[in-house]
Amino acid sequence: MTAHEIAIWVTFGVYLILLILIGIFGEMKFSKTYEDFVVAGKGLGKWVTAISASASAESAWLILGLSGLGFSKGFAAYWIALGGILGYWFNALFIIVQLKKEGDRLKSVTLSDYVEYKLKDKTHIFRVLSALIIVFFMTAYVVAQFTGAGKQLEGMGLTTYKQGVLIGAIIIAFYVVMGGYAAVSYTDLIQGIVMVFVLTIFPIIAIFIAGGPFEFLRKAGELGLTHLWGPESFTFFALGFIIGEAIGIAFGYPGMPHVIIRYFTVKDEDEGKKAGFIAITWGIFAYFGAVTLGIAGRVLVESGKLIHPADAEKILPVFTKAFLHPVLAGIVLAAVTAAIMSTADSQLMYSSTTLINDLFLAFKGKRPTQKILVWGTRTVIAILSLIALFLAYKNVRFIYRFVLYAWSALGAAFSPVIILSLYDKKFNRYGALACLITGPLVTILWKDIFKLTKYLYELFPAFIISLILGVIISKIFAKK
Numbered sequence: 054m055t056a057h058e059i060a061i062w063v064t065f066g067v068y069l070i071l072l073i074l075i076g077i078f079g080e081m082k083f084s085k086t087y088e089d090f091v092v093a094g095k096g097l098g099k100w101v102t103a104i105s106a107s108a109s110a111e112s113a114w115l116i117l118g119l120s121g122l123g124f125s126k127g128f129a130a131y132w133i134a135l136g137g138i139l140g141y142w143f144n145a146l147f148i149i150v151q152l153k154k155e156g157d158r159l160k161s162v163t164l165s166d167y168v169e170y171k172l173k174d175k176t177h178i179f180r181v182l183s184a185l186i187i188v189f190f191m192t193a194y195v196v197a198q199f200t201g202a203g204k205q206l207e208g209m210g211l212t213t214y215k216q217g218v219l220i221g222a223i224i225i226a227f228y229v230v231m232g233g234y235a236a237v238s239y240t241d242l243i244q245g246i247v248m249v250f251v252l253t254i255f256p257i258i259a260i261f262i263a264g265g266p267f268e269f270l271r272k273a274g275e276l277g278l279t280h281l282w283g284p285e286s287f288t289f290f291a292l293g294f295i296i297g298e299a300i301g302i303a304f305g306y307p308g309m310p311h312v313i314i315r316y317f318t319v320k321d322e323d324e325g326k327k328a329g330f331i332a333i334t335w336g337i338f339a340y341f342g343a344v345t346l347g348i349a350g351r352v353l354v355e356s357g358k359l360i361h362p363a364d365a366e367k368i369l370p371v372f373t374k375a376f377l378h379p380v381l382a383g384i385v386l387a388a389v390t391a392a393i394m395s396t397a398d399s400q401l402m403y404s405s406t407t408l409i410n411d412l413f414l415a416f417k418g419k420r421p422t423q424k425i426l427v428w429g430t431r432t433v434i435a436i437l438s439l440i441a442l443f444l445a446y447k448n449v450r451f452i453y454r455f456v457l458y459a460w461s462a463l464g465a466a467f468s469p470v471i472i473l474s475l476y477d478k479k480f481n482r483y484g485a486l487a488c489l490i491t492g493p494l495v496t497i498l499w500k501d502i503f504k505l506t507k508y509l510y511e512l513f514p515a516f517i518i519s520l521i522l523g524v525i526i527s528k529i530f531a532k533k
Contacts, residue, residue, distance in 0.1 A: 057379045058211060064383025065390070068247075069224055075239050097238055097315070099324040103331035105238040106315040107141070107339070108245030108392075109399035110306065112194075113201045115343055116248060116392045121366030123347025127278025129295075130347065134340035136299030140306030141336040145329025148307050149316045151475045153325045156317040163407055164310045164467065167317070171474050172482040179482065182489050184407045186466055187310050190459040191400040192437060198397035199445035205370075205389050218445045221390065225398050226438035237402045238315070244392070249335055251388040252342030255372070259349035262358065262376060272352045297510030304516040305464025308471050310407075311399040346372075401441075405433040458496050458511055465492030465515035469523045477524065484527030492519040 097105075123130040152167075159170040165183040172179060202221030203214040212220065263269045273279050306312065319325040350368035353359035362371040373385045409430045469488045473480040495515035500506045 060379030061383040061386060064380050065386050068387040071243065072224060072240050073227060097318050098320055099327040099331060101238050101242050102315045102319040103328035104245035104335055105241035106312050107332045107335045108241040108248060109396055110309060110312045111392060112198060112396035113389060113392045115339060116252065116389055117366045117369060119343040120347035120369055123344035124351045124365040124368045127348055128281050130344045132295045132299040134344050136302045137340045138333065138336045140303035141333045143303065144306050145333055148471065149325045149329045150322045152313060152316045153319055153322050161317055164313065165407060168470060168485060172485055174482050179485060186493060187407050188404045190462050191404045192441060194400050194459050195397050195441040196444045198393045199441050201393045202390060203445065215446055218442065221393065222438055222442040226435060237398045240398065245335065247388045248392055249339050251385055252339045252346065256342050256345040256349055259346060259353065259372060263349055263352045263356065269349060269352055272356060273348055276355055278348055278351060297513045301510040301513035304468055304512050305460050308464050308467030310463065310467060311403040314403060401434055401437055404437055405430050408433050458500050461496040461512035461515055462493040464512050465496055465519045468516060469520040473523050479531050480523065480527045481530060483530040484523040487526040488519045488523040491522050
């Protein structure tokens with residue numbers, strides 16, 4: 054192992070030790086009761102709520118994928134940044150405080166709790182359907198995150214693929230099992246800070262290596278990267294990209310289960326309101342930083358100062374290896390891993406809570422002791438981690454067809470339910486059932502059957518159809 058690799062591992066090792074210590078802290082403070090373990094006693098402040106929600110919403114897609122899009126499409130990728138920020142803004146203005154108020158009134162612990170209590174459903178059909186949708190798509194997401202950890206460590210030449218998967222899985226599973234929801238939230242706070250640091254500072258470094266802001270803009274213009282429609286001129290395909298990819302992404306934020314759980318657990322409505330605007334600020338720096346880094350990387354490549362990456366999404370690792378001190382390279386590795394972990398840990402925690410709270414407690418007459426519930430949730434976390442680890446080890450590629458539109462399926466199912474439950478007094482169980490079925494169904498039909506994704510991102514039509522049917526069906530069955 055070279056001195057450069059040793060320095061990277063030491064920096065990365067310090068970061069991993071910090072995550073483990075947070076897990077131990079969570080076990081000491083938040084594992085005495087079931088509510089403590091799964092929602093941290095509903096006492097999290099604005100900073101933890103805002104940044105942990107943001108970090109868990111954005112996986113390696115943000116730090117690697119969006120920078121790669123900036124590398125390929127130039128300024129047109131800023132539309133995606135605007136779409137993401139639109140999602141944060143909508144939640145801050147219309148969802149967080151309102152959902153906190155209703156969640157407390159209904160004493161909800163999970164999204165399935167909220168849907169069932171709000172719609173006064175005694176049949177448990179919504180609880181079961183919601184839980185199945187959540188666990189299915191989120192488990193696929195976790196497999197993708199474990200796979201991403203393996204590929205990232207392998208790509209930097211630090212481990213084999215399987216060793217990278219194992220390291221990521223062990224660390225994530227350990228602190229989630231130990232500290233539960235509190236550990237997930239506090240580690241996501243740290244990981245969100247690391248992510249936004251890299252995505253704010255490194256684009257600035259890249260721009261100055263390219264010759265400064267004016268030289269950067271001049272070279273980007275010569276390469277055709279400054280056109281808002283992309284390297285090509287305006288086309289209906291470009292318009293579809295903007296509507297589908299940018300606006301469509303925003304539709305997922307109001308109903309993403311592992312994100313909105315933070316709104317149930319914030320300390321009070323005032324903290325929730327502040328958290329919303331902290332999240333917007335985080336999103337502005339993270340989203341625009343990722344795109345700018347990709348554009349600056351493209352300028353450096355075309356100027357001969359940087360080798361062309363084999364994959365556009367590897368521009369950050371290539372830039373890191375070429376220009377940064379190994380300690381900063383370790384921070385980059387931590388940031389990419391943070392993007393992966395902050396999504397995987399939230400999804401593991403939420404899926405496990407859903408299985409115990411929504412599919413076990415709802416149908417069990419006598420409530421088990423607090424200790425049994427806590428350890429039952431821990432056991433489910435461990436089992437789901439092992440399943441995800443096994444699939445990631447096998448590198449089962451077909452799982453990716455679920456992951457590609459998991460955001461769409463979850464967003465199209467739950468975003469209309471959340472919005473209508475808060476703002477439409479006539480919304481009822483029939484409308485909710487239409488949303489939960491229509492959202493995932495249209496997603497699958499649009500992408501797999503009709504193969505229209507290349508023209509318009511599937512979440513856009515799935516959300517619109519789900520929302521409209523939710524309103525219409527509720528009105529039809531209002532008197533019943």
